[in-house]
Amino acid sequence: MTKPVLLLTRRFPDAVEARAQRDYITIPNPSDTPMDGATLATAAKDAGAQGILCAAGDPLGAATIAALPDSVKLLATFSVGTDHIDLAAARARGIAVSNTPDVLSVATAEIAFLLILAAARRGGESERMLRAGEWAGWAPTQLMGVTLEGKKLGILGMGRIGQALAKMARGFGMEIHYRNRKQLPPEEAAGAIYHADDAAFLGAIDVLSMHIPGGEATRNWLDARKIALLKRGAIVVNTGRGTTVDDVALCEALTKGHLRAAGLDVFAGEPKIHPGYLTTPNLVLLPHLGSATIETRDAMGFRCLDNLDAVLLRGAAPPHPVG
C-alpha cells in the first residue's frame, strides 16, 4: 500500500518531522515560510494531499477550505485552539478536524503562573533596571511588589489548564476562585470556590487569570466595565486568546493605576501587538509561549500524527476530533 500524502504547512520539531517522513509521503516546508490561503490550497492540490498538518495562524477560512482538493480527509492542527479554521466549512465538505488537547495544559499553566509571579514581583521592571546598569543599591522600598500567600486567584475558564494552574497556586498559599460555564464536581474543583456570576467573581479576587477560547462570543470579554469591577491593585494575566481583552481599556487601567500589573502571552492580531503595550512599564509581555517547551511541542506533534494515522492509515475516526 502506498503511503498517504501529508502536507506540512510549517516546519515542525525534528522528532515530529522524522515520524511523519517514516509513515507518509510528506510535502514539508523546510524554510518555514507562512503560507497564504491560495498557496496552501494549491500545494494541497498539486500533491494530492490526504492530510494537512497545520498550525495556529494558518488561514483556513471558508475560502481556503472551499479551494482544497477532494483528496483531503483531515486537518490536524498543532494547537488546542481552532479559531483559525472555519469548522462549519470543513464539516460541509466532509473534512474532519482534530486538535491537540491535554498535552499542553501544564506548559501553558506554567506560563500563566510565571506571568502572575512576574506581575506581582515586577519582573519586567527589575530586568530592565539591571540591564540598563541603573541599580544604585538595595533599599527597603525599592521595586516593592505583593505577596501571593493568602491572595485570591480567580481562574476564568476552569478546564485542564485552569485546574493545573489551581494546583500550582495552592503550593503558594493562594485561595482559588473560578468562573466557568458549569460548576465542577468536587473532586475536580478540589476546594476551589465557584462563581456563577461575573460581577461577584471579579469583585472577589486579587488576581485574574484568563483561559477562555477566542471567537466572536468572547471578543473584548475583559472591557473597561469589567476591569472596573476588579479591586483596585488587582493583577490580570491572559494566556488564552488575545481577542478576549480590550487592549485600550487594559492599557488605560495599568497607566492610571486601577490595575497593579498585567502579564500577556497572547494578543489580538499577533505577532503585531497594540502599540500602547510597548511602553507600559507594569506589564510583562511574552510571544505566545504557552506551549513552547521541547517536551510539549514534541507531544503536540505526535498527537497530530496519532490523529492522522487513525484517519489515513487505519480508516478510523480521529481520537481528538473538533466540532
Next chain:
Amino acid sequence: MAELDSPLATLAPAPAARPRVVSVRRMPPAVAARLDRDFAGAFAIDRDIDREESLALLEEHKAEALLFSSGFKLDAGFIEKLPARVKVAATCSVGFDHVDVAAAKSRGLVVTNTPDVLTGCTADLAFSLLLSAARRLPEADQMLRQDAWGPRAMGDFLGVRVWGQTIGIIGMGRIGRAVARRARGFDMRVLYHDAAQLPPALEEGGHYVADLDAMLGQCQFVSLHCPYSPATRHILNERTLGLLPPGAVVVNAARGGLIDEEALIDGLKSGRIAAAGLDVFEGEPRFDRRFIDLPNVALAPHIGSATVETRDAMGHRSLDNIAAVLSGRPAIDPLWS
C-alpha cells in the same frame, strides 16, 4: 477649679520618653509613620544615611539604637566607634553576613534580625526567577518591547519544562522548605541537601541527600537557600556546576557569594547551563557586567523580600526588637543568646 486641676496635673504620669533611634534606611510608609509616632532620633527620609553620618547622628541624638540593613557593614571598626549608650542594632533583614558577630558580642551590643516574616515572599521570588529562566522571559519581553516579534519557527523560544522535573534545594531552612512546598505544586521531585536530615514533618515531601555532589547529578533545577559563610562561599563553583546534567537551571535568591560567578558565566555562555535566575550578586549593587549581555539569565536587584506586606512586617519587627531591648526586656530575635 484651679485647686482641683493642679494636683491632677502633677499626678498624671509624665509622657514616657520615646526611645531614641537612628534609622539609616528609607522605610516603607507604614513603618516610617510608626517611627515618627513612637520613636525619637534621626530617620532617613529622602536618602539613606551612610556609616560616617550615622555615627555623628547617634551622638547628636543621644540614640540608644541603630536600625540598619544588608549593605550597611557593622564591622569591628564601626562597632568600636559606636557611642557607649548604643545598646541594640537591628538589621532589617534575615541575613546578617554584613555583621561582625564576634565584635558585637565582645562589645556587649545586642544585634537582632527579622526571621520568619520574609519566608513566603522570598520563596515566591526564587520561583519567579526559576520560571523566568526556564521559560525565557527576559529575551521574550525584550523582543516584544522592541516591536521585533515576527513569524517564527516551532523551534524558536523553546524553554525547559518545570512541571514534573527534579529540583535540588541547598539549605532546607524556612525559605528552602517554602520553595519545596511551591515545587510540589508543580509536581516536582524535591531533593534537598543540608547539614542534617529534617524530621519528616518538615521535609515537605523532599528527599534528603547527604552528599551534595550526588544530589547535583540528579537536578534539572538547583536553588540556593543556605546562609553565606566561609564554608558556603562558592558552594556552586566550576566543579560542582559541572556535576549538574546538561541544560540545568540555577537559581540564587540567597547571597551572591554562594556562586562563583566566573564559572556560572562560563556555563551560561557555553549553554551547558541552560539558564540562571539571580536576585543576588557578589559585590552588589555592582555586579558582573557580562550578565547584562547574557540572554539566558533572569536578573532582579535583591528584591526577595520586596513586597509591601513583608517590608512592613520586617520594619515593624525591627522596631519591636528595639522597643523590647530599650525597655529592658529580652530581644525577640537576637542573633545569639
